[in-house]
Amino acid sequence: MTHILHRLIRHDYPRAATARGLYIHDRDGKAYLDASGGAAVSCLGHGHPDVLAAMHAQLDTLAYAHTSFFTTDVAEALADDLIAHAPPGMSHVYLVSGGSEAIEAALKLARQYFVEKGEKQRRHFIARRQSYHGNTLGALAVGGNEWRRKQFAPLLIETHHVSPCFEYRGKRDDETAEQYGQRLADELDAKIRALGPDTVIAFVAETVVGATAGAVPPVPGYFRKVREVCDRHGVLLILDEVMSGMGRTGTLHACTQDGVSPDLMTIAKGLGGGYAAIGAVLVGGKVIDAISAGSGLFQHGHTYIGHPVSCAAALAVQRVIRRDKLLDNVVQQGALLRRRLQERFANHHHVGDIRGRGLFQAIELVADRAEKRPFDPALKLNARIKAEAMARGLLVYPMGGTIDGVHGDHVLLAPPFIVQPQDIETIVERLGGAVDAAIAGVAT
Structure with missing residues (x-):
């Protein structure tokens, strides 16, 4: 029972308990790599002492x-x-x-x-x-x-x-x-x-x-x-x-x-x-x-x-x-993130576009790459990807309605400016698994 009017009324949210650096921990002890900074907010990560x-x-x-x-x-x-x-x-x-x-x-x-x-x-x-x-x-x-x-x-x-x-x-x-x-x-x-x-x-x-x-x-x-x-x-x-x-x-x-x-x-x-x-x-x-x-x-x-x-x-x-010259890190790690997204998704049957600047990147999902045809909105692919990512300890920012407010699905990435190469590798690996699992679930 909650007395909070949550965004989704019939959704059971995990309860965030602590956070440090790139990670948020829920009250059960599970760690989530915050690869979207919430909604592109947490540019320094969590708990910065200064x-x-x-x-x-x-x-x-x-x-x-x-x-x-x-x-x-x-x-x-x-x-x-x-x-x-x-x-x-x-x-x-x-x-x-x-x-x-x-x-x-x-x-x-x-x-x-x-x-x-x-x-x-x-x-x-x-x-x-x-x-x-x-x-x-x-x-x-x-x-x-x-x-x-x-x-x-x-x-x-x-x-x-x-x-x-x-x-x-x-x-x-x-x-x-x-x-x-x-x-x-x-x-x-x-x-x-x-x-x-x-x-x-x-x-x-x-x-x-x-x-x-x-x-x-x-x-x-x-x-x-x-x-x-x-x-x-x-x-x-x-x-x-x-x-x-x-x-x-x-x-x-x-x-x-x-x-x-x-x-x-x-x-x-x-x-x-x-x-x-x-x-x-x-x-x-x-x-x-x-x-x-x-x-x-x-x-x-x-x-x-x-x-x-x-x-x-x-x-x-x-x-x-x-x-800390973190804008230099945004440029460097942004280039790495883009390269790793290209390597993981450029030939993916259901990723139509990879785009962005710096540590502000996204992939757009499509049912058919040649025709750029989106998935049926009723499938709620973006929500499935979010759930699969959280299950893997990854926080990303998927949204639907990419094309016209109704059709289209994308996943937004906006990790903190303190992100390092090993974090980029984890982000792309977990995102790849979440996308593949979500699409497999739609196909079945």
């Missing part, structure tokens, strides 16, 4: 102060640190408690920016199909996963969606990757023109698509073309790096590899590494300037924004990543 010490010290000093009365040294230090390493043009940080809150704040900031400029007619947000931006109503509205949106659709604000940049599923055989990216940029341009350029607030996109499609990177040049389209029409670019950011793809910010800087950017999971609930919006200088010259007030807030203990945890996480 982070725990920073949190303890902050608790001994000041646990909480409401931001309508005070700022704090630790919040100021975290903001300074984030802006010092932010993409060009960023000047301020809005600290929140997670990714969905960050998206909500970014949407409001974007709308208020135009209100302050006297462009109150701007009301449209454009995002991409098969995107995921969070579960609050505003974040769900800009998200493009139809299964998640369907039952709540009457409650959602009006938004508009264009095609995702999903090379495996979207690029035609008769076009290059560059031509595919240009076609998508042209589609965005056409959507803005159809709505009326002076009515569009922002284009919202995950730099590397996370949970709903599985570590889908953009084709080269895509985001530079998108940036040009947004600038042409005076539309803001909001990049969601809640899952793919803060070092996960090998650079602190994924957009660095695409040569663009957004007007607003959301971060969360790897910011605090799971040690405390925290997220943030990195805010471009022109947005701050408009509000500062106007009302001087961001009309938004939450009780726990800028929480001192969360800020202490995040600041410690970021300092450890830099001190």
Whole structure:
């Protein structure tokens, strides 16, 4: 009997008891190698002594102060640190408690920016199909996963969606990757023109698509073309790096590899590494300037924004990543993970694609490789793989609805930045066994 409203009401969850490094142990003593960092959260693994010490010290000093009365040294230090390493043009940080809150704040900031400029007619947000931006109503509205949106659709604000940049599923055989990216940029341009350029607030996109499609990177040049389209029409670019950011793809910010800087950017999971609930919006200088010259007030807030203990945890996480040069390890071990996934699954009859960046990799499962035909959703292959992996002491992040919110299965991998070659070998070996067992179970 449990009084918790769990995600799955009729599911018997094992009870996590302790964790250290890459492993979580349940109360029966079973060890699980956390190859997904939860949901791409635990970038330093579990129980890092430096982070725990920073949190303890902050608790001994000041646990909480409401931001309508005070700022704090630790919040100021975290903001300074984030802006010092932010993409060009960023000047301020809005600290929140997670990714969905960050998206909500970014949407409001974007709308208020135009209100302050006297462009109150701007009301449209454009995002991409098969995107995921969070579960609050505003974040769900800009998200493009139809299964998640369907039952709540009457409650959602009006938004508009264009095609995702999903090379495996979207690029035609008769076009290059560059031509595919240009076609998508042209589609965005056409959507803005159809709505009326002076009515569009922002284009919202995950730099590397996370949970709903599985570590889908953009084709080269895509985001530079998108940036040009947004600038042409005076539309803001909001990049969601809640899952793919803060070092996960090998650079602190994924957009660095695409040569663009957004007007607003959301971060969360790897910011605090799971040690405390925290997220943030990195805010471009022109947005701050408009509000500062106007009302001087961001009309938004939450009780726990800028929480001192969360800020202490995040600041410690970021300092450890830099001190220990863990982004170098992300690049090195990410390359090894990709190579081992290729060796294990490149010729697998039911793995259609292997993709990702850094320690953010995924495999997509298909019933037929030649036709890229997915498995029947009724088989719940992704859930079977998760169960088989856990039985082998492996935590991965499988999801269904990869293609359109209903069809398709993939498995996302996002191990902590401290992962070593022997851990990679264990991950791939156990994942291979889980995939084969799950598919064998479907076949029988």
